[in-house]
Amino acid sequence: MTRWEICSEVAEQVLRAAGGTAQEYDGHLRRIEAALGDLLGALPHSPLVAASLEELAATFIRPQVQAVASLTTTTLQSTQCAVSAYLDADAQMARHSAQALPAPEPRRR
Numbered sequence: 001m002t003r004w005e006i007c008s009e010v011a012e013q014v015l016r017a018a019g020g021t022a023q024e025y026d027g028h029l030r031r032i033e034a035a036l037g038d039l040l041g042a043l044p045h046s047p048l049v050a051a052s053l054e055e056l057a058a059t060f061i062r063p064q065v066q067a068v069a070s071l072t073t074t075t076l077q078s079t080q081c082a083v084s085a086y087l088d089a090d091a092q093m094a095r096h097s098a099q100a101l102p103a104p105e106p107r108r109r
Contacts, residue, residue, distance in 0.1 A: 006090075011083045019076055025069035032061060 036057050040050050 006083060006086055008083075008087050011087075015076060015080055015083070018072075022069065022072040022076060025065060025072070029062070029065050029069075032057070032065065036061075 043050050
């Protein structure tokens with residue numbers, strides 16, 4: 001039988017690290033926008049190419065980065081809820097077990 005054991009401190013560290021990584025998506029999107037602006041600035045006499053690049057960014061790049069960021073955030077929130085529920089249930093089971101056990105009898109010498 002499989003035994004699950006979640007250490008709350010380790011779970012919190014992992015979720016915090018993953019959350020920090022997820023926050024980097026905003027920075028990635030800003031860098032993409034800056035690079036697109038640089039590229040468009042380098043093509044002042046190519047309106048067709050500039051329009052194509054802008055459409056590519058608007059229909060594919062931005063939505064994809066935003067979708068990944070959204071899914072990552074949702075997954076992290078769901079994982080946090082699942083870990084919290086597990087730890088709460090584990091603590092509740094321990095309390096119930098302690099209440100259900102009879103008090104130990106004193107040892108005789």
